[in-house]
Amino acid sequence: MTPAIKNTALFALVFGLILATGFLQSWNVALGILNMGLISAIMALGVNMQWGYAGLFNVGVMGFVALGGLGVVITSMAPVGEAWAAGGLRVIVALLTGAGTIAAAILAWKRLKRHRGLAVTAILVVGFFVYRWLFDPAVAAIEAVNPAREGYLGGLGLPVLLGWVVGGLLAAGAAWIVGKVALGLRSDYLAIATLGIAEIIIAVLKNEDWLSRGVKNVIGIPRPVPYEIDLQNDPGFVERAQAWGLDPVTFSSIAVKLAYAGLFVVVLLALVWLAELALNSPWGRMMRAIRDNEIAAEAMGKDVTLRHLQIFIIGSAVCGLAGAMMTTLDGQLTPGSYQPLRFTFLIWVMVIVGGSGNNWGAVLGGFLVWFLWVEVEPLGRLLMELVTAPMPEGFWLKDHLLESAAHMRLLTMGVILLLVLRFSPRGLIPER
Amino acid sequence: MDLLNAIVALLNFVIIPATAYGAQLALGALGVTMIYGILRFSNFAHGDTMAFGTMVTVLMTWALQGWGVSIAPLPTALLALPVGIVVTAALLLGTDRVVYRFYRARKAKPVVLVIVSMGVMFIMNGLVRFIIGPDDQRFADGARFVINAREFKQWSGLDEGLALRTSQAITIVTAVIVVALLFWFLMRTRTGKSMRAFSDNEDLALLSGINPDRVVTITWMIVAALATVAGVLYGLDKSFKPFTYFQLLLPIFASAIVGGLGSPVGAIAGGFLIAFSEVTVTYAFKKVAGYLLPEALEPEGLLQLLSTDYKFAVSFAILIIVLLVRPTGLFRGKAV
Amino acid sequence: MSDNPWAEDRGNMDRSIGDPEHQGTIPARQGGPAVPVENGGPFLIGEKMTGGYGGADILHDCTIWVEKGEIAVIVGPNGAGKSTAMKAIFGMLDLRSGRVKLDGLDITALTPQDRVAHGMAFVPQTNNIFTSLTVEENLEMGAFLRRDDISRTMEQVYELFPILKEKRRQPAGELSGGQRQQVAVGRALMTEPQVLMLDEPTAGVSPIVMDELFDRIIEVARTGISILMVEQNARQALEIADRGFVLVQGRNAYTDTGQALLANPEVRRTFLGG
Amino acid sequence: MAEPMIRVENLHKHFGGFHAVDGASLSIEKGTITGLIGPNGAGKTTLFNVVAGVLPPTSGRVYMEGEDITGLPPHTLFHKGLLRTFQIAHEFSSLTVRENLMVVPPHQSGETLWNAWFRRGRVAAEERAIAKKADEVLEFLTIDHLADEKAGNLSGGQKKLLELGRTMMVDARVVFLDEVGAGVNRTLLNTIGDAIVRLNRERGYTFCMIEHDMDFIKRLCDPVIVMAEGKVLAEGSAEEIMSNEAVIEAYLGRGLRNKARAAKAEA
Amino acid sequence: GSHMKEVKIGIILGFTGPIESLTPHMAAGAELAIEEVNASGLLLGGTKVAPVRADSTCIDAGAAVAAAERLVTAEGIKAIMGADCSGVTGAILQNVALPNGIVMISPSATSPGLSHHNNEDNGLFFRTAPSDARQGEVMAEILLEQGITEVALTYTNNDYGKGLADSFQAAFEARGGKVTISVPHEDGKADYSAEVGALAAAGGQRLVVAGYVDQGGSGIVRAALDTGAFDTFHFPDGMISAKLEENFGSEIDGSTGQHPGTDSPGVARFAELVGDKFDATSPFTPESYDAAALIMLAMQAAGSDDPNVFKTKVMDVANAPGEKIYPGELDKALKIIAEGGDIDYVGASAVELIGPGESAGNYREIVIKDGKITTVRYR
Numbered sequence A: 001m002t003p004a005i006k007n008t009a010l011f012a013l014v015f016g017l018i019l020a021t022g023f024l025q026s027w028n029v030a031l032g033i034l035n036m037g038l039i040s041a042i043m044a045l046g047v048n049m050q051w052g053y054a055g056l057f058n059v060g061v062m063g064f065v066a067l068g069g070l071g072v073v074i075t076s077m078a079p080v081g082e083a084w085a086a087g088g089l090r091v092i093v094a095l096l097t098g099a100g101t102i103a104a105a106i107l108a109w110k111r112l113k114r115h116r117g118l119a120v121t122a123i124l125v126v127g128f129f130v131y132r133w134l135f136d137p138a139v140a141a142i143e144a145v146n147p148a149r150e151g152y153l154g155g156l157g158l159p160v161l162l163g164w165v166v167g168g169l170l171a172a173g174a175a176w177i178v179g180k181v182a183l184g185l186r187s188d189y190l191a192i193a194t195l196g197i198a199e200i201i202i203a204v205l206k207n208e209d210w211l212s213r214g215v216k217n218v219i220g221i222p223r224p225v226p227y228e229i230d231l232q233n234d235p236g237f238v239e240r241a242q243a244w245g246l247d248p249v250t251f252s253s254i255a256v257k258l259a260y261a262g263l264f265v266v267v268l269l270a271l272v273w274l275a276e277l278a279l280n281s282p283w284g285r286m287m288r289a290i291r292d293n294e295i296a297a298e299a300m301g302k303d304v305t306l307r308h309l310q311i312f313i314i315g316s317a318v319c320g321l322a323g324a325m326m327t328t329l330d331g332q333l334t335p336g337s338y339q340p341l342r343f344t345f346l347i348w349v350m351v352i353v354g355g356s357g358n359n360w361g362a363v364l365g366g367f368l369v370w371f372l373w374v375e376v377e378p379l380g381r382l383l384m385e386l387v388t389a390p391m392p393e394g395f396w397l398k399d400h401l402l403e404s405a406a407h408m409r410l411l412t413m414g415v416i417l418l419l420v421l422r423f424s425p426r427g428l429i430p431e432r
Numbered sequence B: 001m002d003l004l005n006a007i008v009a010l011l012n013f014v015i016i017p018a019t020a021y022g023a024q025l026a027l028g029a030l031g032v033t034m035i036y037g038i039l040r041f042s043n044f045a046h047g048d049t050m051a052f053g054t055m056v057t058v059l060m061t062w063a064l065q066g067w068g069v070s071i072a073p074l075p076t077a078l079l080a081l082p083v084g085i086v087v088t089a090a091l092l093l094g095t096d097r098v099v100y101r102f103y104r105a106r107k108a109k110p111v112v113l114v115i116v117s118m119g120v121m122f123i124m125n126g127l128v129r130f131i132i133g134p135d136d137q138r139f140a141d142g143a144r145f146v147i148n149a150r151e152f153k154q155w156s157g158l159d160e161g162l163a164l165r166t167s168q169a170i171t172i173v174t175a176v177i178v179v180a181l182l183f184w185f186l187m188r189t190r191t192g193k194s195m196r197a198f199s200d201n202e203d204l205a206l207l208s209g210i211n212p213d214r215v216v217t218i219t220w221m222i223v224a225a226l227a228t229v230a231g232v233l234y235g236l237d238k239s240f241k242p243f244t245y246f247q248l249l250l251p252i253f254a255s256a257i258v259g260g261l262g263s264p265v266g267a268i269a270g271g272f273l274i275a276f277s278e279v280t281v282t283y284a285f286k287k288v289a290g291y292l293l294p295e296a297l298e299p300e301g302l303l304q305l306l307s308t309d310y311k312f313a314v315s316f317a318i319l320i321i322v323l324l325v326r327p328t329g330l331f332r333g334k335a336v
Numbered sequence C: 001m002s003d004n005p006w007a008e009d010r011g012n013m014d015r016s017i018g019d020p021e022h023q024g025t026i027p028a029r030q031g032g033p034a035v036p037v038e039n040g041g042p043f044l045i046g047e048k049m050t051g052g053y054g055g056a057d058i059l060h061d062c063t064i065w066v067e068k069g070e071i072a073v074i075v076g077p078n079g080a081g082k083s084t085a086m087k088a089i090f091g092m093l094d095l096r097s098g099r100v101k102l103d104g105l106d107i108t109a110l111t112p113q114d115r116v117a118h119g120m121a122f123v124p125q126t127n128n129i130f131t132s133l134t135v136e137e138n139l140e141m142g143a144f145l146r147r148d149d150i151s152r153t154m155e156q157v158y159e160l161f162p163i164l165k166e167k168r169r170q171p172a173g174e175l176s177g178g179q180r181q182q183v184a185v186g187r188a189l190m191t192e193p194q195v196l197m198l199d200e201p202t203a204g205v206s207p208i209v210m211d212e213l214f215d216r217i218i219e220v221a222r223t224g225i226s227i228l229m230v231e232q233n234a235r236q237a238l239e240i241a242d243r244g245f246v247l248v249q250g251r252n253a254y255t256d257t258g259q260a261l262l263a264n265p266e267v268r269r270t271f272l273g274g
Numbered sequence D: 001m002a003e004p005m006i007r008v009e010n011l012h013k014h015f016g017g018f019h020a021v022d023g024a025s026l027s028i029e030k031g032t033i034t035g036l037i038g039p040n041g042a043g044k045t046t047l048f049n050v051v052a053g054v055l056p057p058t059s060g061r062v063y064m065e066g067e068d069i070t071g072l073p074p075h076t077l078f079h080k081g082l083l084r085t086f087q088i089a090h091e092f093s094s095l096t097v098r099e100n101l102m103v104v105p106p107h108q109s110g111e112t113l114w115n116a117w118f119r120r121g122r123v124a125a126e127e128r129a130i131a132k133k134a135d136e137v138l139e140f141l142t143i144d145h146l147a148d149e150k151a152g153n154l155s156g157g158q159k160k161l162l163e164l165g166r167t168m169m170v171d172a173r174v175v176f177l178d179e180v181g182a183g184v185n186r187t188l189l190n191t192i193g194d195a196i197v198r199l200n201r202e203r204g205y206t207f208c209m210i211e212h213d214m215d216f217i218k219r220l221c222d223p224v225i226v227m228a229e230g231k232v233l234a235e236g237s238a239e240e241i242m243s244n245e246a247v248i249e250a251y252l253g254r255g256l257r258n259k260a261r262a263a264k265a266e267a
Numbered sequence E: 001g002s003h004m005k006e007v008k009i010g011i012i013l014g015f016t017g018p019i020e021s022l023t024p025h026m027a028a029g030a031e032l033a034i035e036e037v038n039a040s041g042l043l044l045g046g047t048k049v050a051p052v053r054a055d056s057t058c059i060d061a062g063a064a065v066a067a068a069e070r071l072v073t074a075e076g077i078k079a080i081m082g083a084d085c086s087g088v089t090g091a092i093l094q095n096v097a098l099p100n101g102i103v104m105i106s107p108s109a110t111s112p113g114l115s116h117h118n119n120e121d122n123g124l125f126f127r128t129a130p131s132d133a134r135q136g137e138v139m140a141e142i143l144l145e146q147g148i149t150e151v152a153l154t155y156t157n158n159d160y161g162k163g164l165a166d167s168f169q170a171a172f173e174a175r176g177g178k179v180t181i182s183v184p185h186e187d188g189k190a191d192y193s194a195e196v197g198a199l200a201a202a203g204g205q206r207l208v209v210a211g212y213v214d215q216g217g218s219g220i221v222r223a224a225l226d227t228g229a230f231d232t233f234h235f236p237d238g239m240i241s242a243k244l245e246e247n248f249g250s251e252i253d254g255s256t257g258q259h260p261g262t263d264s265p266g267v268a269r270f271a272e273l274v275g276d277k278f279d280a281t282s283p284f285t286p287e288s289y290d291a292a293a294l295i296m297l298a299m300q301a302a303g304s305d306d307p308n309v310f311k312t313k314v315m316d317v318a319n320a321p322g323e324k325i326y327p328g329e330l331d332k333a334l335k336i337i338a339e340g341g342d343i344d345y346v347g348a349s350a351v352e353l354i355g356p357g358e359s360a361g362n363y364r365e366i367v368i369k370d371g372k373i374t375t376v377r378y379r
């Protein structure tokens, strides 16, 4: 079996699984899996760029995904005029002051020869107090504006698709900062740095209400596709549905999901195309050279740190883009739901299972693992029902097993990861 | 000015909690650092190993309580601890046998082992939830306090109370004993020295006749003991919930790295550094300052450096600062 | 590039997750028993060894031996397989064919640890001390398999290398190159070996210490211990050698007494720099 | 007098307490092939590493044509025309031999993502030119039959050739060669020697090479610098060096001292 | 009829998660109403109602949406009794109920953010619990009436906690009280010493804990008691349950609190009806009974189980005019409606749906006495 045939077969298998879900469960569920599968594939693609191309170990995927979501909110939500009036400008000035303080401190550290510790401390302390003096009242004022429904600055009221770009850019910006710090350390401590930064990003999203309502969540984010209700109320649509013998309500939600799927497919294919082009260009050759031997690459005139930074930023931006897409699909930003197991480690499972270093592998891993993540729960329940069928009703073990079936999910993911690492360590679609 | 009240307030809200928390972190970080030093990878499953060990201990404690066994005023869990350690050690050795050994034999790169440990993390995570469920479990019993805040107030006549929970006292005492034992073992015994040798230079250890399998086995057993003890102490002091243990991973890793990965002394120092900075940076010093300063100068604000929302950002900030100044960690870990 | 898909790190340099530097390189082997064979033949011999590191063979029918109490020296160009031959004799790589015999036993199947127990000691070319352990602990580790009182042997080592006694509480990593080399040899002697194998013991050592080391090696040999060593300082080594092996590309090129090899103009020209 | 190509001033490099380079000062004049010899562990490779920017010096300065280049990163030095090869071959193991060479030329437009995506015509043209050059180099080094082999699968000697080949992909000004000859078959070594001489004469490369093979040194190098214990021990023509007492003592040697021989005789 | 029709109603509550000690009673309450209707056999000419449970987890929006989606698309439910916590309720509403046109009546989601004016919810969403905008005011009144003017405040860091804390702080300060510090706490962390340290330093006569009893809320109380930082507390709805008594007993004597509840005759009847099958006084249990009842009564009034039809009838059956209906009288109500009469459902929680389709808000004020939750009065 040539690799091409094998890979096609693998993709066919995954789509077969999704189709089977459509026939056996419902098309809504199947399309739901497909859509999140597409998003997962993009996330996996982002991580794969960092890990597969450059060996950068990013365990902060969650943070970049969340920043993507933030991008959508600040782009597409309607601005809250009252909040802007109450303290919008002041917050902006405060943030600029904060950024300026840090820049000044770094500059002082680099330029000054003597007393630089003292100077930097002084700059930071003074800057901090000025910042707080500007920031705190503004935030209080903004958050006081109708806190139940608003209490934040809102967004720019721009089309939500623009939010995807902004989401990617936000993630890229954060990656630039992390990369500057972590990739600059003498030994590379990227893993722990990303682990920490992801938690901090989530903490910021949870607690800075003026920005995105914090834990009060932003709901009702505009959509790039029509609302089901509007479709259901559109006589033309209902007519067509009925002409095809379909229930307009079901058909409307399927139509919306299909529209999302279309958008996502376009993004995914564009990304894969760009990634493949890059990988097969002199740029990709250089990246592989750096991955093989940093010291030699450096001696051959390649700026390894800069390239690492570049790929780290690009990969994170892709994760951010995926996060923005996910937030759009959900129609809401709920910082409380970002968990590392789901948004960092699961993505890693996708990359490793799919095949690191290979874009198609990452995509396959995204689809396959997401499918399993969703379907293992009902399957696990089924399994448990089978196992416990002979047990008497009300027997404690039976109840316990049925109750715990939900936790089969994590277990299964672990087992799959270990099996792949053992028997196909380069993943299902290995790097060429 | 009221020095006594200030000291008591500080003790009660900063020093005692931070010491107990620091001891728990240090024990966790010791486990991480042992695996890093000897098996040469960062074990992402360590938090869940702690959860597993604690879970076994909790189940055993319940059983003992059911049989009416008790060592009041000490918590029954202490009695159940050895069982927890043994079962956890068995689990870890089993895991090593079916999972890690394969990669070790193939000289897999550490990063591969890290990814493998992610898989193990998922499995243990599921396993613990499968057995005991995802919820809070209380298993502490015995006397709650060594020093009770209310009684202390009455006894001392101070405005501030001082509380020392039994679990905190046990935590600190146990941590001291465990650490002393560990260091005695590593520095003085033949086996301990052979483990240090293995950690230092695997090939040469082999050439000296040190049996690597034995070193690995003993390492897992020590790790099981450290993880279970750390987990149970944490659970006694706070409560047992599998998810919290997973979340402990960040501060534990931060401790181990700050101290210098692979260095046991570093792990301990790192644990206390992280714990104390987390608590002090987010503590509102208003009250303490109020006792110390003359009335006219009494502060208006809370004197809180950072709101508690960002408390674990502190571990991270400390980590970065230390690494920028000393890339090998406080105690010169292995990463050069 | 390795053919081992598990040993790929994709260039990852992240020190917070792994410690590749201190990772061992000796592959784990399934050990077997030592088998008695017909007596006679040299005390230690690696016979017609063929093998390598998994890829192409490095050694081709290479034979190396040493008699009891003798000094045997292996010389040859870089990459000839000298270190590989030593590793093969010590069981640190799998031979495709050939065997290793020690004192009437076929020990081909033994693991390196088991060979230590059978009286062999090895000092690798590099990384041959425990840098974070004190000098004394280094020596103790040498005697790891011994159950008897090691203090006498330790005294002997200190007598041999007095500087080590002075520094015995110091971490070995803080010692100079020459001193480290002494620690390495001392560690090996602590096993009370019958055969001592040294891979370039004088590398990175100043000439004075080098002479010193050669002296010690002769003294050790006089106590009845066989010595098998690789040397880049080929001339000096051959001067004290009872036997010399010249390896070229994994094959025996010349085998003779040390003096004879030194006298051989061909050998002088090609390998000893004229 | 013109500025030397490379001038090293009182260079120290310490690893912990260990002084690998301990106050070395030396100059490499333009247009020479300078030999650097010395016992194992004398600090030659470390000196190379410091000059090439791989390691930061503990103290001391390095100048290139009068310009202070101390502590500049290797990729910057590369662009200034300072190249080096490695004692232990540092090939890009998962790239083919040709790709290994094609990586080298600086300022390739295809190394920018934008061009890789949107100016593919230009990149492709450039690639053809580079590939052609790479093939020429491979032919010169007599390993053109291996062009599509993964570099990881080359033999030790072939990897050394590849290292040398990389320096031929660009217009270097000064090239540091760390034991190119080690592990290379003698006839091939002669070819390499010829190549070095040709690059030196025709293209004006300055070379500094570490080598243990005195024949090779004698044939190519003038002057020769001897290092020992982190310091420069002697400098001069190959003949001078080989008759220098201190060098014989520290490096070339003249056999064992009497004590050892006497001991042996006794036994 | 010979062929029984069946209509399914989803019961989506957090059976696992931070309020898992409340939800069994809530679900039982809803199912009690369903049993009652089924027993009467009067709904839509003998249609049977089948409850289908699903787990909202209370906090994980993704899981909750998936569960709801499954119930709607695979099980074919016509209405949702739920969800419980505000965050997941909003998520299910937006992503499942609205697109699929499913009626949703929540018994306990109290976030002010869920009050939909302008028909944003397409008339599909109702709640039998009042908005926390109201609870905040009531809480402020209760405290001030007891002469408490300075409190420290901690809340669970989610939309419920934050929303309630905001509305309480605003109301309390508007009435002249002072909140010395407002500290969020994350659920599921085991260590709250930093939070309690800050709360203690800020001080206050009482500590207001707007958290969950099965989660960080209890952790905070524990730590505050242990360190002697506070002895008395004030608890809003998420904290009040049997678990609170069990956890702390008389250690928190003198603490106060409130949760949605009434002393209408309905409560007593409900308790009677429940007997000892489950805890009828557990928070949101009456509301759950009422939510389920309202769904079925609206179906009856509309004569259809099509959500888009019966959604318009919910307000009608809940409010005057009409005959007052109490727990245990669902059969009577069904009969009246079938005969073309009008009802005013009062139920167990004195249902009165105002403006955006939510309960006007009656509260039960409690105090902890001898380790027991005891009613002070209703307001």
Ligand SMILES: Nc1ncnc2c1ncn2[C@@H]1O[C@H](COP(=O)(O)OP(=O)(O)OP(=O)(O)O)[C@@H](O)[C@H]1O
Binding pocket: C025, C053, C058, C076, C077, C078, C079, C080, C081, C082, C083, C084, C085, C125, D156
């Ligand atoms: N671990 C290894 N894996 C694969 N190949 C190896 C390994 N170690 C050495 N080699 C290869 O085996 C060959 C012989 O190496 P060996 O170390 O035996 O040479 P040597 O004669 O000792 O040289 P030197 O004088 O430089 O020490 C070399 O080509 C080398 O590249």
Ligand SMILES: Nc1ncnc2c1ncn2[C@@H]1O[C@H](COP(=O)(O)OP(=O)(O)OP(=O)(O)O)[C@@H](O)[C@H]1O
Binding pocket: C177, C204, D015, D018, D019, D020, D038, D039, D040, D041, D042, D043, D044, D045, D046, D047, D087
């Ligand atoms: N990274 C390092 N850390 C510690 N010590 C080092 C390091 N690199 C080199 N050394 C030590 O510095 C000394 C000089 O090494 P170097 O490689 O420069 O020697 P050399 O002259 O090139 O020898 P050779 O001829 O064997 O190549 C050696 O003793 C070596 O052990």
Ligand SMILES: CC(C)C[C@H](N)C(=O)O
Binding pocket: E019, E022, E084, E085, E086, E087, E108, E109, E110, E111, E160, E237, E238, E239, E284
């Ligand atoms: C059950 C209740 C504690 C739920 C809470 N009122 C909320 O809206 O989240």
Ligand SMILES: [Mg+2]
Binding pocket: C082, C083, C084, C125, C199, C230
């Ligand atoms: Mg060698």
Ligand SMILES: [Mg+2]
Binding pocket: D044, D045, D046, D087
């Ligand atoms: Mg060298």
